[in-house]
Amino acid sequence: MEKRKYLGEERRIKILSILQERNSPQTGSALAEELNVSRQVIVQDISLLKAKNIGIMSTSQGYVLSTVESDSLPFSRIIKCYHPPERTEEELFIIVDHGVTVKDVKVHHPVYGDLTSSIMVSNRKEVKEFLRKIKETNASFLSELTEGVHLHTLEAKSEEDIDDVVKALDEAGFLLKT
Template sequence: MDNQERRNQILKILNESSESVKGSILGKKFNVSRQVIVQDISLLRATGEDIIATPNGYIKLRHEGIVNTIVCRHSGKYELEDELEIIVNYGGKILDVSVEHGVYGEVKGNLNIGNMGDIEQFMEKLGSSSVEPLCSLTDGLHMHTIETMNKESFEKIKSELLKKGYLIL
């Protein structure tokens, strides 16, 4: 199998998968290193493929609903979890989180959180590491790109986040 054929197969796997696929698993499948997979993904992105790296692996983005950005502020991991749960419980999928850094500009982390299991897994990773959430760089201020199936769902999310004092208008 040549390099282009491997990249085509990687793209096929990502297109057919409804969940993230770890680079190490792709590496084993194609008998190459994870670093080769990282390079393949970069080349696929350069051709316009919308592939993101999440903490759980690679995902080919497919937007099926309405995508909006919200600005929030909270302090602490409890409020972070509460914010994520509100978004998911009202039909949202959290695609990413970003902050505006004074030196680096926009710093973004891909999340792809769409259900309570994803939140639990994210919070476990956060709790078991010494890493702080991105919003700790900006006194809790951050943005989320979220996807909802309809405008009503988005409005409910905004309303609930506003009630909790998390949403910045």
């Protein structure tokens, strides 16, 4: 039996429905297969939905729907870090082992300005999946553009959790003093 092919607005409504029903990130490839279109069509659909101010986030694990700002944890802080690529796993494990989420990574490029990428890792499994995708695709870390200097937005349930992470990162030599 041939899969149904969704067209235009109907397909975008179906994408929203899928993101609302599922609690896990959905990759562009998985959505494309399910909706019988190319991954590029999904990327374009996501862009059109975002243009309508629909809160879809592109994370390293796939697309997620952020219905309201309160989806994020109540406390956040931006920290400045430095390390070579081979210490990325260690840095991320320190953070998530303290119950803190790494929302994103940001670098300041001399030509392109601020470049930010959503990471959204909260546990070791998500960190390992993020790193697997980097390795599998032979992608570079954003921090390689700035010789290891980067910012992370951290989110946590309490200010103390973030304070504990900052202390642990400092002790491990990851924090960049400004």
